[in-house]
Amino acid sequence: MTTPTPLRTIRPRRPRQQRPTTLHDLTLAELEQRLVAQGHQPYRARQLFHWAYQQLALDYHAMTVLPKALRQQLAETLPLTTLQLTRTVTSDDGETEKLLFRTVDGEHVETVLMCYPDRTTVCVSCQVGCAVGCAFCATGMTGLIRNLSAGEIVSQVVYAARLARERGRTLTNIVVMGMGEPFQNYDATMKAIAILHDPAGFGLGARRITLSTSGLVPFIDRLAEEPYQVKLAISLHAPDDALRSQLVPINRRYPIAELLAACRRYVAKTGRRISFEYVLIRDVNDQDHHAEALARLLHGLLCHVNLIPLNPTPAAPHLARPTPDRIARFAAILHRHGIPATVRYSRGVDIAAACGQLRAQADAEAAIAATSSTDQHA
Known part of the structure; x- marks a missing residue:
């Protein structure tokens, strides 16, 4: 049996450091640390996890339990995906x-x-x-x-x-x-x-x-x-x-x-x-x-x-x-x-x-x- 030779495609890639971190990249502990560093209460992380993974929210604006200012900040700095x-x-x-x-x-x-x-x-x-x-x-x-x-x-x-x-x-x-x-x-x-x-x-x-x-x-x-x-x-x-x-x-x-x-x-x-x-x-x-x-x-x-x-x-x-x-x-x-x-x-x-x-x-x-x-x- 002959094994086919892989047909490799070469494309320019975006360096890893230029790929933004998303909410889905973070564990609960990492999310808590990030929010605390930005001056927010750590319990907000559990609220985010609930909305992202149990409610399956499409975006931050649907997470109405969060303050509007926090939702806006997250939308600008931490995309869901x-x-x-x-x-x-x-x-x-x-x-x-x-x-x-x-x-x-x-x-x-x-x-x-x-x-x-x-x-x-x-x-x-x-x-x-x-x-x-x-x-x-x-x-x-x-x-x-x-x-x-x-x-x-x-x-x-x-x-x-x-x-x-x-x-x-x-x-x-x-x-x-x-x-x-x-x-x-x-x-x-x-x-x-x-x-x-x-x-x-x-x-x-x-x-x-x-x-x-x-x-x-x-x-x-x-x-x-x-x-x-x-x-x-x-x-x-x-x-x-x-x-x-x-x-x-x-x-x-x-x-x-x-x-x-x-x-x-x-x-x-x-x-x-x-x-x-x-x-x-x-x-x-x-x-x-x-x-x-x-x-x-x-x-x-x-x-x-x-x-x-x-x-x-x-x-x-x-x-x-x-x-x-x-x-x-x-x-x-x-x-x-x-x-x-x-x-x-x-x-x-x-x-x-x-x-x-x-x-x-x-x-x-x-x-x-x-x-x-x-x-x-x-």
Whole structure:
């Protein structure tokens, strides 16, 4: 199997120090300190958190419990968010909505809201692009542009919660499985979790938050020491090093034996079950011998396997989804060996909901527009 070469796009970037701090960037303690330094009472921070994360206020002017002068000051010095919603695409069944945001420095970030009968989940991004370069992922084709701030991660959740509320639903789950590798933006990701977990604000239980990683071993150990009982998902996709190194290049640095050893340490430390994500790709990793090898690999580990039939993407046109019979057979082999497994079809195939596709479309449109503008002024 040939792994496509990432098509990296070079853009001028706004230096980090020029990206404004937003309310969504601040923990409650940081907000209290900021307000006290400006001569305000610390309890105002809790009022702000309540309005921002429980009332989901669109702007400061809606926070009528605050003095008008403070609202005006905050509007001028501490924006709620810098993300700008530029596109919304809804699936044919109306249950999946993909959001495309523009950052303050002109990049694009994707978020997906998924409504199920028993829960409402948002899939958020943690980076613009991704450096891991998985062979089947549209995001990895452009490489890493930059990390998102904690506030940019939080803002995606708040937008999704507001959208869910408009549908008469409550956001119940967060999965950090969008663009980017959370463990390569660890500090910002964990800070976002702390903000969203705070009972004074959004108040979402940590066990309703899932982090997905391609397998950066040192950070699995680090996560095990965190106070937040978040769920861990590992993007595995292959049962042996030769194949996994083709599909997930980070395997060359952290091979499967090291990865599984870290997973066992994590389970021993936390007592929490690990989910393994396994994208099924026709004639690549979907054969009986792959399923048998995967069952042997995971034997005795507290885990669950999510089998995800490939969501086709123009970034990897040579890769295809297996037939339903092949998918069912793969799952049956795991079950026969006592490995819990669930087939999870990707939501929103009709709206390019696979990670990175909508962003790629937006970037292509921007490039065409820029070229057209240049031609007109030539």
